[in-house]
Amino acid sequence: MSDFHTDFWGYYISAIALAGIFWCGWLLMSQRRIKSAPADASGAVADTGHVWDEDLRELNNPLPRWWMWMYLLTCIFSVGYLLLYPGLGKFQGWLGWSSTGALVEQQARLREQVQPVYARFENMDIPAIASDAQGQEIGQRLFLNNCAQCHGSDARGSKGFPNLADGDWLYGSSPETIYETIAKGRHGVMPPFSEQLDARAIADVAQYVRSLSGLAADPIKAARGRSDFRSTCAACHGVDGKGNQMLGAPNLTDGVWLYGSSAATIAEAITKGRDNQMPAHEHLFTPQQIRLLTAYVWGLTRPGETPR
Numbered sequence: 406m407s408d409f410h411t412d413f414w415g416y417y418i419s420a421i422a423l424a425g426i427f428w429c430g431w432l433l434m435s436q437r438r439i440k441s442a443p444a445d446a447s448g449a450v451a452d453t454g455h456v457w458d459e460d461l462r463e464l465n466n467p468l469p470r471w472w473m474w475m476y477l478l479t480c481i482f483s484v485g486y487l488l489l490y491p492g493l494g495k496f497q498g499w500l501g502w503s504s505t506g507a508l509v510e511q512q513a514r515l516r517e518q519v520q521p522v523y524a525r526f527e528n529m530d531i532p533a534i535a536s537d538a539q540g541q542e543i544g545q546r547l548f549l550n551n552c553a554q555c556h557g558s559d560a561r562g563s564k565g566f567p568n569l570a571d572g573d574w575l576y577g578s579s580p581e582t583i584y585e586t587i588a589k590g591r592h593g594v595m596p597p598f599s600e601q602l603d604a605r606a607i608a609d610v611a612q613y614v615r616s617l618s619g620l621a622a623d624p625i626k627a628a629r630g631r632s633d634f635r636s637t638c639a640a641c642h643g644v645d646g647k648g649n650q651m652l653g654a655p656n657l658t659d660g661v662w663l664y665g666s667s668a669a670t671i672a673e674a675i676t677k678g679r680d681n682q683m684p685a686h687e688h689l690f691t692p693q694q695i696r697l698l699t700a701y702v703w704g705l706t707r708p709g710e711t712p713r
């Protein structure tokens with residue numbers, strides 16, 4: 406009911422529900438009084454005049470008593486149900502039950518049940534969990550169920566969704582940073598520059614950006630684009646184009662692309678800007694679960710550790 410801005414629909418639905426129940430009661434009473442003609446002196450019951458299959462007559466007997474009671478009891482049950490449980494507009498019901506409350510309770514019970522499994526990882530650091538077979542297994546399952554729809558089941562991402570298995574990081578690779586990314590989410594924003602730069606200048610900067618990672622670029626345009634890059638882009642991407650992990654501004658020199666390396670794709674980023682969001686997950690997981698996810702993501706490349 407909280408989805409509506411006014412109380413009107415609550416009253417509307419309550420009125421229909423209650424009127425329906427009372428109408429059923431009224432129907433029973435009215436039919437009982439009018440239709441049940443008494444048997445005549447000889448004990449024969451009057452019939453309704455309906456005849457089927459030549460000799461099957463419909464008698465006008467009163468409704469059986471057990472049937473009437475069942476009918477009445479269902480009406481009373483409905484009223485009782487609507488008093489105990491939510492069903493009438495904003496009225497919560499005397500029991501205070503709600504589907505959200507039931508879900509929260511079930512989740513709490515489930516957490517309590519799995520607590521012993523997670524307790525084992527409580528005193529392990531992230532690299533230790535990443536080396537633990539059970540830790541990796543749980544982390545991978547959590548990842549497949551909650552992260553794979555964006556980052557891919559192999560964590561290799563796709564256009565706009567970063568590859569988590571390539572050792573290249575927008576925000577940083579330390580366990581603390583990865584934990585924060587998962588818990589709080591990230592929002593990478595690059596403003597559009599179509600006001601400051603005209604189409605020619607944008608094409609020039611795009612060529613310069615391509616030259617930063619050694620891609621084929623028009624040397625004259627790239628040389629012209631260099632000064633615009635320094636004045637307009639360096640604030641976030643750095644004078645050398647190596648990016649800034651505080652802002653999530655990608656390194657433009659490493660040959661790893663979030664959106665693509667074609668001149669057109671780069672020009673599109675400059676013209677329209679980019680706005681990309683990783684949702685926060687802290688309300689979905691316990692801190693222990695986020696630690697196992699962190700260990701799984703960290704373990705994909707083991708940054709800061711000498712490769713084995």
Ligand code: HEC
Binds near residue numbers: 556573583594683
């Ligand atoms: C709705 C899509 C979506 C889901 C679900 C999602 N992510 Fe992301 N994730 C993104 C996007 C988009 C970015 C890049 C954000 C940016 O560009 O600022 C990102 C960034 C990240 C980064 C930072 C990568 C870097 O290079 O620094 C990590 C780590 C990460 N996600 C892990 C996860 C994990 C673990 C989960 C599951 C709990 C998850 N993500 C679920 C969309 C998603």
Ligand code: HEC
Binds near residue numbers: 610614639662
């Ligand atoms: C205010 C900071 C900021 C400025 C200024 C800025 N960028 Fe960005 N840029 C970002 C961020 C943040 C991203 C990542 C957006 C995302 O996560 O989707 C980005 C992404 C990009 C990408 C996509 C990289 C890829 O891997 O696909 C390119 C190309 C780019 N910027 C070029 C430029 C150029 C050229 C300029 C100057 C005209 C510029 N940026 C100015 C913050 C900035």
